[in-house]
Amino acid sequence: MSEGLKIFKIGGGIIDDDAQLQRFLRELARVPGRKVLVHGGGKGASQMLRDLGQEPQMVQGRRITDAATLDIVTMFYAGKTNKQVVAGLQAAGVNALGLSGADGNAIRAVRRPVRDIDYGFVGDLPADAVNVTLLRQLLETGLLPVFCAITHDGAGQLLNTNADTIASVLACALAPHYAVELHYCFEKDGVLRDVDDDASVIPQITVVEYRQLKAEGVIAAGMVPKLDNAFAALEAGVERVVIEHALRINESVKTVLCRS
Numbered sequence: 001m002s003e004g005l006k007i008f009k010i011g012g013g014i015i016d017d018d019a020q021l022q023r024f025l026r027e028l029a030r031v032p033g034r035k036v037l038v039h040g041g042g043k044g045a046s047q048m049l050r051d052l053g054q055e056p057q058m059v060q061g062r063r064i065t066d067a068a069t070l071d072i073v074t075m076f077y078a079g080k081t082n083k084q085v086v087a088g089l090q091a092a093g094v095n096a097l098g099l100s101g102a103d104g105n106a107i108r109a110v111r112r113p114v115r116d117i118d119y120g121f122v123g124d125l126p127a128d129a130v131n132v133t134l135l136r137q138l139l140e141t142g143l144l145p146v147f148c149a150i151t152h153d154g155a156g157q158l159l160n161t162n163a164d165t166i167a168s169v170l171a172c173a174l175a176p177h178y179a180v181e182l183h184y185c186f187e188k189d190g191v192l193r194d195v196d197d198d199a200s201v202i203p204q205i206t207v208v209e210y211r212q213l214k215a216e217g218v219i220a221a222g223m224v225p226k227l228d229n230a231f232a233a234l235e236a237g238v239e240r241v242v243i244e245h246a247l248r249i250n251e252s253v254k255t256v257l258c259r260s
């Protein structure tokens, strides 16, 4: 029986609000055992781009990242956001270590090839992207690794990589070594049957039900790539995948994904 590991991902909606972020980090500190945190920050990055006179461009949930955008999102994700998260965890009594994919060659990506759309400096993650040896060493020393959405290609180029995908790929890579739980945490109580009704949480969703909910338009927007990543992790041997409210990770209301 392998040891447990919980991988948490938080998105832009929570990170933007410092009071909520600090509450989430205190809740995370209460979760026992080995943990990894992956954070996004897409909403704040878009605001920063606008403040600097650039219009953010997203296609199918992914940011078109030209050289100027890469500079700004690197400063925002790997700098301000990552260090604020790490400082908050330290304040909550957790020894966290902030990382981009370049640090310790933790996550090596491949620049997304140009097909119909040129996404610019956006990284996709191959199956062997994760430096599993490094992650295991960090976890076994009791550190909590905190990943931002910046990776590298191994040849000196930083790349912007979707944070939901980073969480899923980390979970898949570590699944042979730990009993991995993957937690997608955001500002809703789970997957909702009616996105305007916070009480309409669907407690369990199978792959077949997911396809149907997508076809009906119940699950839409940012929730689609999130759940695609989540089901991919479940298929790859991750033990448990949960979609839940970032401020209620220690409570029982949530959506649990099931293989069948």
Ligand SMILES: Nc1ncnc2c1ncn2[C@@H]1O[C@H](COP(=O)(O)OP(=O)(O)O)[C@@H](O)[C@H]1O
Residues within 6 Å of the ligand: 010, 011, 012, 013, 040, 042, 164, 185, 186, 187, 188, 190, 191, 192, 193, 194, 195, 218, 219, 220, 221, 222, 223, 226
């Ligand atoms: N059925 C649904 N249940 C919950 N949220 C949904 C649903 N359909 C669409 N959404 C939207 O998806 C958003 C989450 O996706 P996204 O903004 O990409 O998350 P994050 O910033 O955490 O990565 C929610 O805030 C919500 O507005």
Ligand SMILES: CC(=O)N[C@@H](CCC(=O)OP(=O)(O)O)C(=O)O
Residues within 6 Å of the ligand: 010, 011, 012, 013, 039, 040, 041, 042, 043, 045, 061, 062, 063, 073, 122, 123, 149, 160, 161, 162, 163, 164
């Ligand atoms: C390539 C790409 O789209 N990268 C994302 C990385 C941040 C992210 O994923 O943030 P959330 O989890 O808060 O959405 C972006 O720049 O928006």
